[in-house]
Amino acid sequence: MKSYIGAILQVKQHLVNQHLLRLYMVKLENLTKDFARVRAVDDLSLHVRHGEIFGFLGPNGAGKSTTIRLMIGLLKPTWGRVLVDGIDLATKPRHVKRIIGYVPDQPFLYDRLSGREFITFHAQLFQVPQDRQQNALSELSKRLGMDGLLDERIESYSQGARQKIAILGALIHEPRLIVLDEPLVGLDPKSARILKDILRERVNDGATVFLSTHILPIAQELCDRMAIIDRGKLLALGGYEEIRGREDANLESAFLRITESSPTGETP
Numbered sequence: 001m002k003s004y005i006g007a008i009l010q011v012k013q014h015l016v017n018q019h020l021l022r023l024y025m026v027k028l029e030n031l032t033k034d035f036a037r038v039r040a041v042d043d044l045s046l047h048v049r050h051g052e053i054f055g056f057l058g059p060n061g062a063g064k065s066t067t068i069r070l071m072i073g074l075l076k077p078t079w080g081r082v083l084v085d086g087i088d089l090a091t092k093p094r095h096v097k098r099i100i101g102y103v104p105d106q107p108f109l110y111d112r113l114s115g116r117e118f119i120t121f122h123a124q125l126f127q128v129p130q131d132r133q134q135n136a137l138s139e140l141s142k143r144l145g146m147d148g149l150l151d152e153r154i155e156s157y158s159q160g161a162r163q164k165i166a167i168l169g170a171l172i173h174e175p176r177l178i179v180l181d182e183p184l185v186g187l188d189p190k191s192a193r194i195l196k197d198i199l200r201e202r203v204n205d206g207a208t209v210f211l212s213t214h215i216l217p218i219a220q221e222l223c224d225r226m227a228i229i230d231r232g233k234l235l236a237l238g239g240y241e242e243i244r245g246r247e248d249a250n251l252e253s254a255f256l257r258i259t260e261s262s263p264t265g266e267t268p
Helices: 002-021 064-071 093-097 115-125 130-143 159-171 189-204 216-222 251-260
Strands: 024-035 038-049 053-057 079-084 100-103 177-181 208-212 225-230 233-238
Touching: 024 064, 024 208, 038 064, 038 079, 038 208, 038 225, 038 233, 053 064, 053 189, 053 216, 064 079, 064 177, 064 208, 100 159, 115 130, 115 159, 130 159, 130 189, 159 177, 159 189, 177 189, 189 208, 189 216, 216 251, 225 251, 233 251
Parallel strands: 053 208, 053 225, 100 177, 177 208
Antiparallel strands: 024 038, 024 079, 225 233
């Protein structure tokens, strides 16, 4: 009888644990990444809730891009784990990657393809039905001002147009997790405003956004919560009002206070 009750309790605890995991779209647990003698990410733990825009902030070399590459499966951690929608990335990488849309800090584009061919290629990778991809491409390209460029080769694009086509590729399959590493680079103010509107609309429809940016006013305006890291370590986590100290006028002053007061010296 005791063993039977114990088994029931174990099952109940497992179900509770699974429920808790699925409260978060992203959960990083003790994430660590070593390169030779440099520790780029150092025992990093944080969670991102469903349906929020989460800002990921830090100085140059803080470990932001490395963390993002670990989070989407482009790098393997030295130890620790990544859970996306309650699923361990290490055990089901293909399943996790299907629900992610990713714009890296330096997008790789196929210059000999047209913008339309590039987007179609992305859509086919994610098995998006043709009618859905055509409708999505028509709407997004019009909003981002890319209608007249879609049939031109990418090699002829300006930096801003290249960034827009990378964004279109990341959004075409309507991902549940949108991961953006410096997405506003090269965008004019109007396009940046449109992208911010699109991201908020996607979140309102149930998606989650993980956004790394150096543009602190954008993070202050757009992000529901944010994390600040330096030397791969988490320094602050919470909403704007939680991160801002009483003496801080804005996120910029809070960011400088937090990063300048963090421990100095070489990363172990």
